[in-house]
Amino acid sequence: MDLNKLENDINQKRKSKNLWLALSLGSFIVVVFFVTIAKLSDGNSIEGFDHTLRPSLIKE
Amino acid sequence: MIRSTNNIYLSLNEPSALDYIELLKLKVMRLAIFTAGVAMIISSNNLNPFIALGSIICIALGAGGSGALNMWWDSDIDLLMKRTSKRPIPDGKITSDQALSFGVFLSIFSVIFLALFANFLSALLLAFTISFYIFIYTMFLKRTTPYNIVIGGAAGAFPPLIGWAVSTNTIxxxxxxxxxxxxxxxxxxxxxxxxxxxxxxxxxxxxxxxxxxxxxxxxxxxxxxxxxxxxxxxxxxxxxxxxxxxxxxxxxxxxxxxxxxxxxxxxxxxxxxxxxxxxxxxxxxxxxxxxxxxxxxxxxxxxxxxxxxxxxxxxxxxxx
The missing domain is CATH 1.20.120 (Four Helix Bundle (Hemerythrin (Met), subunit A))
Structure with a gap:
């Protein structure tokens, strides 16, 4: 068995696999970023954590 | 496992990226993406496109994960059939353990992110779909009853329900x-x-x-x-x-x-x-x-x- 050939072949496969993984993770990060922007611009979720006085909480 | 000239341990069974992609059952995934996507679009007029895109990716990954788990469980019969004998596990490109871990990871990942991107109802439906496909259809129905595909077909029918739940939070x-x-x-x-x-x-x-x-x-x-x-x-x-x-x-x-x-x-x-x-x-x-x-x-x-x-x-x- 030619070990050098085998090693090259395996390294090639690993390289392509790592590239695919990097690309998919990178694209997923971009998606998460835009989904976060979309969710935050909705405004509903951040109301409880903005540390400002909300008139709706004040007892009459 | 062998030791190379540079003293690095090499596995003789090194799967490529394409072998992993083949585990995802792209044809089934295509159907899930299309039906869920259509349901998402026709159910609401004000769904944010990025939330829709993120949710579609999660549904696709969930379908892919369950495809990988199905191939892991069925590798023994896949080997015997002409149509499936070239799949990555029976072909020796990927080991059963690699397929199992890949499938479990994708399934959990897709459910968690769907809950974050869309809502809990759709994530719950996705989790149910994956579990139904693996535990009810693949592990039980397929090898026991001739009506396996009748009941098991429900798994493939869930994507429009998930898509609908993503945009409306209802069924x-x-x-x-x-x-x-x-x-x-x-x-x-x-x-x-x-x-x-x-x-x-x-x-x-x-x-x-x-x-x-x-x-x-x-x-x-x-x-x-x-x-x-x-x-x-x-x-x-x-x-x-x-x-x-x-x-x-x-x-x-x-x-x-x-x-x-x-x-x-x-x-x-x-x-x-x-x-x-x-x-x-x-x-x-x-x-x-x-x-x-x-x-x-x-x-x-x-x-x-x-x-x-x-x-x-x-x-x-x-x-x-």
């Missing part, structure tokens, strides 16, 4: 009808494939209907399902997502489906004929049929959006 009657459409479509679609690959299933001892009840009974079941399918798909015309376009074209599509099923029923089955022209025709047509019905729903939705008075105008024309 409406329309989404249930879309579920029913795919649920009733799966048996005739899959049984026509079974008629083509009958030899394979007889080797594996999987109790498909073609093996347990014979070819004639399978053809009769296909015909009966084609009629029930026609009723369930035409009913959609009278809901909020249906309309005149959908009604007219679904009538045509269903008539052709029933015609092909009838032709298959009356023609004798020839196992020595390797081509199976009538079986193949029905199988390919069933894919086109489902694609067209969902496309029609999409057309119907955008027609209503662009010409809100279209239904009233057509109604007036009919009365004249």
């Amino acid at each position: 409406g009657i329309e989404s249930f009808l879309l579920f029913l459409l795919i649920f009733l479509w799966t048996p005739p679609h899959f049984w026509s494939l079974c008629l083509i690959t009958k030899k394979d299933y007889s080797i594996t001892k999987v109790p498909m209907l073609t093996e347990t009840h014979g070819v004639k009974a399978t053809k009769l079941q296909i015909f009966i399902y084609a009629i029930i399918l026609a009723i369930s798909s035409i009913i959609i015309s009278f809901t909020n997502i249906g309309g005149y376009f959908y009604f007219i074209f679904s009538l045509i599509l269903n008539s052709i489906f029933i015609f092909y099923a009838y032709v298959l029923l009356i023609n004798p089955y020839n196992p020595n004929n390797e081509n199976f022209p009538k079986e193949k025709k029905l199988f390919l047509y069933s894919i086109f049929y489902l694609f067209m019905l969902f496309l029609l729903l999409l057309i119907e939705h955008f027609t209503k959006l662009l010409f809100p008075s279209y239904l009233i105008v057509v109604k007036d024309l009919i009365w004249i």
Whole structure:
């Protein structure tokens, strides 16, 4: 068995696999970023954590 | 495992990226993406495109994860069948453990992110779909009952429900009808494939209907399902997502489906004929049929959006 050939072949496969993984993770990060922007611009979720006085909480 | 010249341990079984992609069952994934996507679009007019994109990715990954888990469990029978013997595990490209960990990771990842991107209802439905496909269909039904595909078909029918839940956070009657459409479509679609690959299933001892009840009974079941399918798909015309376009074209599509099923029923089955022209025709047509019905729903939705008075105008024309 030619070990050098085998090693090259395996390294090639690993390289392509790592590239695919990097690309998919990178694209997923971009998606998460835009989904976060979309969710935050909705405004509903951040109301409880903005540390400002909300008139709706004040007892009459 | 061997040691290389540079003293690095090398596994002889190094899968490539493409081998992992093959584990995802891209054809099944394509169906899930398309049906969930259409349901997402037609159910609401104000879904953010990024949330829709993120959710579609999660649904696709969930479908891919369950595909990988299915291949992990079924690798023993995949090896015996001509159609599946070139899949990554029986072909020796990927080990069972690698497929298992990949499938588990994708399944959990997709459910968690769908809950974050969309809502808990859709994530719950996705988790249920994956569990149903693996634990109920793959591990139990497939090898025990000839009606495996009838009940197991529910797993493939869930994506429109998930898509609907993503944009509305509810399960409406329309989404249930879309579920029913795919649920009733799966048996005739899959049984026509079974008629083509009958030899394979007889080797594996999987109790498909073609093996347990014979070819004639399978053809009769296909015909009966084609009629029930026609009723369930035409009913959609009278809901909020249906309309005149959908009604007219679904009538045509269903008539052709029933015609092909009838032709298959009356023609004798020839196992020595390797081509199976009538079986193949029905199988390919069933894919086109489902694609067209969902496309029609999409057309119907955008027609209503662009010409809100279209239904009233057509109604007036009919009365004249």
